Amino acid sequence: MSCRPRYCVRRRHIRRTMRRSRCACAAGTSISPRFPAWSRTNLSARPKTRQATETENHMTKGTYINIKRFEIHDGDGMRTTLFLKGCPLRCKWCHNPEGLSTKPELGFYAHKCTVCGRCAAACPTGAHRIVDGVHRFDRAKCIACGKCESVCFSDALIFYGKRATAAELLPKLLEDKAFYDHSGGGVTLSGGEPLLQADFCRELLTALHGAGVNTAVDTCLAVPEANLRKVIGLADSFLVDVKAIDSDLHRSLCGLPNERILQNLRLLDALHQRVEIRIPFVPGQNAGEMEKIADFLATLTCVVGVRVLPYHNLSGTKYESLDLRYPLAAVDTPIPTAAETEAARDVLAARGIRVLR
Ligand code: SF4
Numbered sequence: 001m002s003c004r005p006r007y008c009v010r011r012r013h014i015r016r017t018m019r020r021s022r023c024a025c026a027a028g029t030s031i032s033p034r035f036p037a038w039s040r041t042n043l044s045a046r047p048k049t050r051q052a053t054e055t056e057n058h059m060t061k062g063t064y065i066n067i068k069r070f071e072i073h074d075g076d077g078m079r080t081t082l083f084l085k086g087c088p089l090r091c092k093w094c095h096n097p098e099g100l101s102t103k104p105e106l107g108f109y110a111h112k113c114t115v116c117g118r119c120a121a122a123c124p125t126g127a128h129r130i131v132d133g134v135h136r137f138d139r140a141k142c143i144a145c146g147k148c149e150s151v152c153f154s155d156a157l158i159f160y161g162k163r164a165t166a167a168e169l170l171p172k173l174l175e176d177k178a179f180y181d182h183s184g185g186g187v188t189l190s191g192g193e194p195l196l197q198a199d200f201c202r203e204l205l206t207a208l209h210g211a212g213v214n215t216a217v218d219t220c221l222a223v224p225e226a227n228l229r230k231v232i233g234l235a236d237s238f239l240v241d242v243k244a245i246d247s248d249l250h251r252s253l254c255g256l257p258n259e260r261i262l263q264n265l266r267l268l269d270a271l272h273q274r275v276e277i278r279i280p281f282v283p284g285q286n287a288g289e290m291e292k293i294a295d296f297l298a299t300l301t302c303v304v305g306v307r308v309l310p311y312h313n314l315s316g317t318k319y320e321s322l323d324l325r326y327p328l329a330a331v332d333t334p335i336p337t338a339a340e341t342e343a344a345r346d347v348l349a350a351r352g353i354r355v356l357r
């Protein structure tokens with residue numbers, strides 16, 4: 001058996017080993033049979049600050065909402081999607097309100113509560129009370145410790161904002177590797193906006209690449225260019241939301257102007273990244289932007305396809321569970337018909353853009 005290049009998962013020592021499954025370093029951590037992307041850089045030239053050392057050891061903690069397996073709409077093939085917490089935008093039609101705040105928080109789904117009282121007994125701050133057979137939840141008292149979620153057997157309490165390092169999440173994300181390999185799938189980082197936690201994303205993508213897993217980042221690109229650059233070369237593809245080209249309209253719909261988003265998209269184009277565009281199609285909000293979006297996308301060479309996502313209003317209970325107001329609750333926003341969605345796709349196809357379904 002010949003020597004093969006390997007690397008130590010925790011210490012990142014590159015070794016040539018024969019039949020060894022342990023690194024020779026003091027940590028003695030297991031070694032992977034593949035070189036990760038970072039190993040193709042000159043390691044000796046990298047600064048060894050405390051922060052760099054922690055990053056190399058996959059110690060940055062990420063805050064996430066959920067892990068979904070067997071996803072088929074978050075990139076190529078069958079995928080596992082990790083939803084990270086926190087988003088800089090406030091799109092009126094957002095259907096993941098649990099991903100907006102960067103802080104951990106508790107969702108209380110009152111319609112599922114059986115008023116068993118276990119959460120009241122478990123809560124250290126008295127945020128849950130059962131009064132005259134009715135469950136009262138005082139969010140102001142909640143310190144987001146997550147203890148009540150684990151004692152609720154009715155799924156009435158969901159804790160959004162678990163924290164973990166890349167090394168801690170990796171085993172879970174690799175559970176379906178056989179399906180990824182068979183279907184051409186992999187792991188997608190989504191949110192919220194994953195690139196708000198760019199260091200964590202970088203560490204996780206590095207580890208996934210080291211394990212031979214295809215990676216994708218689902219992003220709104222409303223982040224500093226430096227954050228985006230941290231994952232260039234580690235994401236096999238980007239799934240990018242484009243909501244409007246008119247910046248004033250974008251600000252009114254999503255809370256921020258779009259110059260940074262379009263600039264980052266042009267950067268991905270210049271760096272020859274693989275990009276799939278997603279356009280939320282919301283009648284009465286951004287439906288009139290389709291031609292401008294198509295004209296802009298036609299100037300890019302990085303776009304492998306565009307997906308039009310028709311609006312739906314199925315996220316109302318999530319807003320209620322977080323004591324948030326659904327921005328479109330009082331606005332008459334019709335669900336687009338199949339013909340309207342098809343007409344939007346035709347606008348893109350007429351510019352020679354590949355439309356995905
Ligand atoms: S533990 Fe769950 S079901 Fe029981 S009272 Fe609390 S929220 Fe309701």
Ligand code: SF4
Nearest residue numbers: 123142143145146148
């Ligand atoms: S998350 Fe912690 S503090 Fe908040 S309600 Fe549950 S047990 Fe109480």
